[in-house]
Amino acid sequence: xxxxxxxxxxxxxVKEILEGYPSWCKVKxxxxxxxxxxxxxxxxxxNLLRDTRGVAIEEQLGMFMFMLLHNAxxxxxxxPFQHSEDTTPPYRNRKETLS
Numbered sequence: 001x002x003x004x005x006x007x008x009x010x011x012x013x014v015k016e017i018l019e020g021y022p023s024w025c026k027v028k029x030x031x032x033x034x035x036x037x038x039x040x041x042x043x044x045x046x047n048l049l050r051d052t053r054g055v056a057i058e059e060q061l062g063m064f065m066f067m068l069l070h071n072a073x074x075x076x077x078x079x080p081f082q083h084s085e086d087t088t089p090p091y092r093n094r095k096e097t098l099s
Contacts, residue, residue, distance in 0.1 A: 010055070010059045010062070010063070010081035011055075011056055011058070011059045013062075013081065014058050014059050014062040014081075015058075017029070017033075017062070018033045018036060018037065018058070019033070028062075028065075028066060029062060029065040029066065029069065030065065030069045031065070036058075036061065036062075036065075037058075039061060040057050040058045040061050043057055043061065044057050049061070059081065062081070063077055063081050066081075
């Protein structure tokens with residue numbers, strides 16, 4: 001049975017969260033959409049993060065914020081963002097060192 005069955009891939013899901021109800025962004029990412037966009041622009045402008053093949057900065061930031069704020073494992077990130085373990089963020093293993 002396929003695991004990644006959402007009608008929205010990760011990039012479209014992040015876009016929907018950012019452009020939808022502001023309260024949804026606050027629940028998922030714990031910040032208002034405008035703040036999220038400012039952070040993504042800062043990361044891009046200062047070359048602190050780059051778009052990768054298939055994963056834009058906004059989606060990377062969304063995955064990071066979701067993981068951090070919901071104490072989500074790499075496996076838990078895969079379904080809502082529709083990515084395999086290979087394309088979810090590499091910082092996923094740092095969770096153990098922060099505990």
